[in-house]
Amino acid sequence: MVKSHLESKARTTRSPIPFDLFFNPRAVAILGVNESPYGGTYFLDILAKNDFPNPMYPVNPKLAGKKLLGYKVYESIGSLPDDPPIDLAIIAVPAKYTPGIIKELGEKGIPFAHIFSSGYSEVGSSTLEQELLDNARKYGVRIIGPNCVGGYNPRSRLAFTEGTSNVAGDVGFISQSGGNAIRLAYNGPTRGYYFSKAVSAGNQVDVDIVDFLAYFKDDPETRIIAMYIENVKQQGTRFIELLQETTSEKPVVIWKGGSSERGHSAVMSHTGGLAGNHRIWKGLAKQTGAILVDNFKELTETVQALSFYPLPKTRKVAIITAGGWLSVEGTDNCEKHGLVVPCVSKETQELMNKFVPPVNTNITNPFDLGAIGLGTEAFGQTVKILEGEPDISSIIMTHAPEKFADYAIAFKTDDFEGELIQNIVKAKPKDKLVISLPVLLQENMESVQARERFAKKLQEHKIMCFRSFGSAARCIKRIWEYHEFLESHK
Amino acid sequence: MVKSHLESKARTTRSPIPFDLFFNPRAVAILGVNESPYGGTYFLDILAKNDFPNPMYPVNPKLAGKKLLGYKVYESIGSLPDDPPIDLAIIAVPAKYTPGIIKELGEKGIPFAHIFSSGYSEVGSSTLEQELLDNARKYGVRIIGPNCVGGYNPRSRLAFTEGTSNVAGDVGFISQSGGNAIRLAYNGPTRGYYFSKAVSAGNQVDVDIVDFLAYFKDDPETRIIAMYIENVKQQGTRFIELLQETTSEKPVVIWKGGSSERGHSAVMSHTGGLAGNHRIWKGLAKQTGAILVDNFKELTETVQALSFYPLPKTRKVAIITAGGWLSVEGTDNCEKHGLVVPCVSKETQELMNKFVPPVNTNITNPFDLGAIGLGTEAFGQTVKILEGEPDISSIIMTHAPEKFADYAIAFKTDDFEGELIQNIVKAKPKDKLVISLPVLLQENMESVQARERFAKKLQEHKIMCFRSFGSAARCIKRIWEYHEFLESHK
Numbered sequence A, B: 001m002v003k004s005h006l007e008s009k010a011r012t013t014r015s016p017i018p019f020d021l022f023f024n025p026r027a028v029a030i031l032g033v034n035e036s037p038y039g040g041t042y043f044l045d046i047l048a049k050n051d052f053p054n055p056m057y058p059v060n061p062k063l064a065g066k067k068l069l070g071y072k073v074y075e076s077i078g079s080l081p082d083d084p085p086i087d088l089a090i091i092a093v094p095a096k097y098t099p100g101i102i103k104e105l106g107e108k109g110i111p112f113a114h115i116f117s118s119g120y121s122e123v124g125s126s127t128l129e130q131e132l133l134d135n136a137r138k139y140g141v142r143i144i145g146p147n148c149v150g151g152y153n154p155r156s157r158l159a160f161t162e163g164t165s166n167v168a169g170d171v172g173f174i175s176q177s178g179g180n181a182i183r184l185a186y187n188g189p190t191r192g193y194y195f196s197k198a199v200s201a202g203n204q205v206d207v208d209i210v211d212f213l214a215y216f217k218d219d220p221e222t223r224i225i226a227m228y229i230e231n232v233k234q235q236g237t238r239f240i241e242l243l244q245e246t247t248s249e250k251p252v253v254i255w256k257g258g259s260s261e262r263g264h265s266a267v268m269s270h271t272g273g274l275a276g277n278h279r280i281w282k283g284l285a286k287q288t289g290a291i292l293v294d295n296f297k298e299l300t301e302t303v304q305a306l307s308f309y310p311l312p313k314t315r316k317v318a319i320i321t322a323g324g325w326l327s328v329e330g331t332d333n334c335e336k337h338g339l340v341v342p343c344v345s346k347e348t349q350e351l352m353n354k355f356v357p358p359v360n361t362n363i364t365n366p367f368d369l370g371a372i373g374l375g376t377e378a379f380g381q382t383v384k385i386l387e388g389e390p391d392i393s394s395i396i397m398t399h400a401p402e403k404f405a406d407y408a409i410a411f412k413t414d415d416f417e418g419e420l421i422q423n424i425v426k427a428k429p430k431d432k433l434v435i436s437l438p439v440l441l442q443e444n445m446e447s448v449q450a451r452e453r454f455a456k457k458l459q460e461h462k463i464m465c466f467r468s469f470g471s472a473a474r475c476i477k478r479i480w481e482y483h484e485f486l487e488s489h490k
Helices: A002-014 A019-023 A039-049 A095-108 A127-139 A178-190 A209-218 A236-247 A261-271 A278-288 A296-308 A324-336 A346-353 A370-374 A378-388 A401-410 A416-427 A445-460 A469-488 B002-014 B019-023 B039-049 B095-108 B127-139 B178-190 B209-218 B236-247 B261-271 B278-288 B296-308 B324-336 B346-353 B370-374 B378-388 B401-410 B416-427 B445-460 B469-488
Strands: A028-031 A056-059 A088-091 A112-115 A142-144 A168-175 A195-200 A224-229 A252-256 A291-293 A317-321 A394-399 A433-438 B028-031 B056-059 B088-091 B112-115 B142-144 B168-175 B195-200 B224-229 B252-256 B291-293 B317-321 B394-399 B433-438
Touching (some): A019 A112, A028 A039, A168 A178, A178 A296, A178 B324, A209 A224, A224 A296, A236 A252, A236 A278, A252 A278, A291 A296, A291 A469, A317 A378, A324 A469, A370 A378, A416 A445, A433 A445, A433 A469, B019 B112, B039 B056, B039 B088, B095 B112, B168 B209, B178 B224, B178 B296, B195 B209, B209 B224, B209 B236, B224 B296, B236 B278, B236 B469, B252 B278, B252 B296, B291 B469, B317 B324, B346 B378, B378 B416, B416 B445, B433 B445
Parallel strands (some): A028 A088, A088 A112, A168 A195, A394 A433, B028 B088, B088 B112, B252 B291
16 A cells, blocks of 8 residues: 555656546546435436536436436446446445446546545444555556545535525635535635635545645635645645645645544544544644644634735724723634734824713723613724734634614614614725624523624625634734744745 | 722731622612613613512612603702612712712712723823722621623623623623623523623722632532632632632633733733733643633633533543544544543454444544435434443534535435434443534535524534634633642542
């Protein structure tokens, strides 16, 4: 196996893999279809529902000539039409049959096999993986997987699960885990960012996450790269070099799974690999400029921030609240997570003094607007004034969406929420990260709904809503560190 | 001021303050009422709406003889009825008049003044506070505040904001901040725990949080004590002694606000005090057994956990998921936050093997149930089997509530959610913390609603739902440390 991996390395270093064919297949063969809705039939179904426009050929000798979901079933790979060329085979047959299928694909000239089937090294059996790889080399087929859900491309309508967005974006996601690939593919669009392409790499018997990184690095449709990595099986040196080359052009956010001792053992049974130590990954991130995150929430928040905002030039932040309790909590949590909440200039304080009353308020930063902060104007006014503080790169505001209905009555307006948002949006400086923290007093359904509605509306204006000061601060800090890396490597 | 504080210390150390009168006033005088809905009128309004059963006397010479919200307005404190005795005056007049009012209260024999008014040391003026204190001492009145919202007692229907629950519970909350007092009072009941009493202490010119701690320590209605502290103004030594005495009987959860450098300065303008260093508070917590938390979410989660569960005897945890991606994320985040995810015994593994298929699963802990984890039974079965692992004190399960509607169809059941919950509840061992983590793929309104509904249903069975593995792990770790403290101080 070691020898083959070295061969693989040499090979992939020489010439880039034509992943454009994988992500934009002109025709697709699907193996492992039957009358149950699972396995290959599942992929046929989701591609059909997703209006995948190119030919799809289900293959099963037992069902040959019949129709499945309206598609003619073929007897064998050899019997499939040649025009347009089949660029991808999706394989969901029992693991033991897969090496033989790779041979047939090669003979037919199909360049990519996505193997969905599991039952390889993740259950302790690596012989099959060796056979797969041997045949892949021998017959010139590149394998994605096994034990993975494959690729997603909103432009070509390739999909790895049902109901994903077909809005094309600029986030490329490489995930070793199918579960996390699907999770981010669903999550991104609900947060207002979209994908160029995404892929799950599974057990990486042949093609690995490093190969995909090389592709995304040069892919003009991809501006931000996100990765979920459990282990780098091969090409370690190339991975580090590639990361260094990539981060100077595009941010790379890495969530490393399995960095704890037992998490490591969970990886073994998940995608069959050995996970590395967390400290090694921290060092690697520091050296390469990759942005390392700890969990799914941080991954999606960081990608969203990179998608919505410019990089913060400083780690200085302004906090705007209506209530001293929140300004204290905000300042503590921002400073705890490495941000700075500086006292603002005399000029700014004087401008604030013009409209903020003296009692139960604070105009030095953190800003506590007191009772006037409950109106629709004071937040926007403060954001506007902060244009005069070039050193402050981020502004975190707290809001109380569950109270907006009451405030609408108190302030005699029909659309309190809309006015508040408009005033902030009008004032928002282009070079600052303007962020909201909708704080709930109650955590009942009505309050949560009010928060979600408000968050979605702000999102339309590229204003992110976090759920805690700590999350906001961690996210700002991480992308500020990336800015610092770029500055120091100019 | 120093002298008076020392006097105050000597005094409060000698005899306990009769806070039962403050929390259960037989009659209440309200000063600072007028035709606007704010100030004293607000308190009159919320107590009336809350069906406060005892007499309430609004006082305002300009409105004397008129009615306000149906209550007769009195000319002066001196003219108020004497029977039943007035135990509490709520004061919302401009700060400069408050020292004079304390004199009148003393002459009338009213023992407690809750001063809502602000404009004292938090805006840099401490002369008024000194006058207040001098008169309090001279005329025998105890002052809560100023700059605070006062007390809340579901049993007596005393309230500090509108719409709080009147279900009586066993959590006592002492908050220096009115905002945080109100926030927890609303938040607790939506999380399924309730209050014995709560109070905000504000600028603590006379009565302080240490006095309230002494009261809650001996209060038979209070089993769990929560505190939000910005600063301990006086009685520092007594505070430490009291904490030590209290934690051996009741857990004390402390959220210390203003522990960062600038948070500190935010405290100055919030409640007019000097905040202490975070490291000092960590040391104090370690020495006294207090449970220190960093923000509001951790405060309410910790109180909820203490309210729902026994203390965990170990920091060993089992993780049950349906998906390798989640078992890796869970294990990483639990270990990162100081928990242990041990491999389970051969016996447990054999029991698991009986119903969990071999591919795409893990039965050693973290448990990845694979596809059978999508049914209604496998989680309950696993929880049941874990009864045989006495060393594992906590069980964290992940669920996918947004998918329950699909699963109901796939598994042909009308009430997937209900069956799943029932199976877990039936299996739940009494001595373990059984916790759920509802994971969302999408973060749209429908998914969030599904999560909230599921969380509320689990909560009825005293099963907590966290939003991240990290939050769950931090919470378990903190209350396990309290268990360790108790064990080592037996």
